[in-house]
Amino acid sequence: GIDDNGQYALHRDISIGNLMVTExxxxxxxxxxxxxxxxxxxxxxxxxxxxxxxxxxxxxxxxAGCNSRSVIDDLESMFLVxxxxxxxxxxxxxxxxxxxxxxxxxxx
Numbered sequence: 001g002i003d004d005n006g007q008y009a010l011h012r013d014i015s016i017g018n019l020m021v022t023e024x025x026x027x028x029x030x031x032x033x034x035x036x037x038x039x040x041x042x043x044x045x046x047x048x049x050x051x052x053x054x055x056x057x058x059x060x061x062x063x064a065g066c067n068s069r070s071v072i073d074d075l076e077s078m079f080l081v082x083x084x085x086x087x088x089x090x091x092x093x094x095x096x097x098x099x100x101x102x103x104x105x106x107x108x
Contacts, residue, residue, distance in 0.1 A: 008038040010069055014077035015054035016084060036069075057081055 011018070013034040020028045034052045051062060052069075059076035062069065 008071070009035055010038065010071065011035050011074050011077075012069055013053040014074055014081060015057045016081050017054070019081065053077065056084075 009032075011029055011032060011034070013031065014029065018029060018031045020030055022028065051058070053062065057077045057080045059073045059080075061073055061076075
C-alpha cells in the first residue's frame with residue numbers, strides 16, 4: 001500500500017486475523033506491527049532478514065528464503081487468505097463444491 005506521505009508500505013503479515021470488514025462492507029487491514037515503510041530508492045520493496053508473517057499465508061518467495069519482500073508478496077498472501085475463505089465457505093461439504101472442483105479442474 002501507500003501511506004499518508006506517499007511512501008510504499010508493506011504489511012508483511014496479511015492473514016485472516018488481520019483483515020476486518022465494517023458493517024458497510026469497507027475492508028481494513030489491521031495490525032501493522034510487522035509492517036515496514038520502504039526506502040525511496042527501493043520502491044515497493046523491503047529487506048527481510050528473518051521470516052515475518054503467518055506461515056500459512058506466506059508466499060512462495062518468503063518460504064524459499066528470498067531476502068527481500070515486495071508488494072507482490074503481500075498480494076500473494078491476500079490471495080491465500082481469499083482461497084482459505086472460499087474453501088471454508090464453499091468447500092467440499094457445500095452445495096457449491098462441484099462448481100469449485102469444476103473451476104479447479106479447468107486450470108490443471
